[in-house]
Amino acid sequence: MSADLPFELGALSAWMDGQRIGQGPIQHVRLLTGGTQNILMRFCRDGRDYVLRHPPANPRTTSNRVIAREIELLGGLTGSKVPHPALIAGCTDVSVLGAVFYLMEPVDGFNPTVALSAPAADDAAVRHRMGLELMDGLAALGDIDPVAVNLQNFGKLEGFLDRQTGRWASELAGFSQFAGWEGPAALGNVEAVGHWLDDNKPSSMKAGIIHGDFHIGNMIYADDGTLLAIVDWEMATLGDPLVDLSRVLISWPDAGVRMPYTMRVDRLDGFPSRAEMVRRYADRSGRDLSALPWFEVLACYKLGILFEGTHARAQAGLADKATGDRLHGAAVALLDNARRIIARA
Structure with a gap:
């Protein structure tokens, strides 16, 4: 062995x-x-x-x-x-x-968060295609009928949206077990964000297969920007595909501006704007995106709490301190972004 x-x-x-x-x-x-x-x-x-x-x-x-x-x-x-x-x-x-x-089967290509290939680093048109291909891949996933591919029991659809806020609020509360964690005060009024999510929850959803951690770091590309594979399916389930769309959008840069939670790719210029990504997904999927702000707030809420979990473990000596500090900064920024989206909604 x-x-x-x-x-x-x-x-x-x-x-x-x-x-x-x-x-x-x-x-x-x-x-x-x-x-x-x-x-x-x-x-x-x-x-x-x-x-x-x-x-x-x-x-x-x-x-x-x-x-x-x-x-x-x-x-x-x-x-x-x-x-x-x-x-x-x-x-x-x-x-x-x-x-x-x-x-x-092996997939021979590059992961943008590890390193851009030389053609992708040198050509803004390739990076632009990478973003659009990301939306095309997500739309294709949402188009699959779980029943038709014998995945009708792959997740619990009943109450999917109802469960979201409570699940992540419980996760945040559970961080109190980590000795040394300073608590959620630095994140602002997280409870108010949760209440807004509960009070403004969409009344219905168009269900499908969701990846669960859909972002550019879980993609493999060819040198010309073609999306070769979506990888790391361990969080996949059934639910509303707008969960995946909002996850990628909150980490997507606009005008090359980098935030603490922006996707970790060396070059941000050349990628499609957030608005272009939304238009592409709407065109390819045919889905109603009127509730997208709600899903973006949910994405900020979930990811912020997940990041804060690493910070809590780091303060208890169970994770790397530098990583914990970095993710804490991202968590604060994500919850602030959630409140900005709420203010515009």
Whole structure:
């Protein structure tokens, strides 16, 4: 067993034999960066490249369930217009490699938050296309009928919007367990934002599959700006796709202005404006966007609370202090942005 892997390559090879996926030894093994919660391992067998996704050596209690849901989701996306890593095969028998895992096709491209490719860095037109492709991919995801791809039980649609505020308010309250956390005072009146969300909740929604963490850091692009794959589906569920749209919009720069919560891409010029992104999504999806401000406030509320969680853990000595301080600043800015959107609504 490799020191970096919690399973034997021989066991993987034997399982692939049983699935009739290639023959011979597993070669050219390397771990990929970007999988902070799970193992991503690229390898070659019988002249074909694969990527394996497997829980970490010290998995969370939910790791197997999360990976099994990813298998289900990627299976449902097979044959769709949604750019995604193609599923080759999955295994939910934990006796094989000690955990649920799956194989997918490699996607050769670049992640903009790691580094822009040279063509993307040099050409504003490529960056512009990247933004529009992001909207096209999101619209394609929202167009899928979960029933048609056997994902009707992939999430609980009833009460989806009703649950949002309470869930994240409880998350914020739970940070009090971290000794040393200074509390939510620096975030301003978070409770008032929650009350506004409850009082102005849309009366209905057009349901679909949602990614759950839709932003440019979870995209793989080709050098010409084509969106090759949306990745990291571990938070996917059923709900209102405007949750995903608002998540990307709040981190999107306008006129190249960088905020503490702006997407972490080296060059911001050249990308479409926020208004152009909204128009593109509206055109491609045909969805009613009249409630978009509500979803943007929700996105600021959720992400701000998530960021503050890292700050709370950092103050308790359980996370890096510099990261905690940076995310605290972003949390404050996000809640301030939520209040600005409310004032305009």
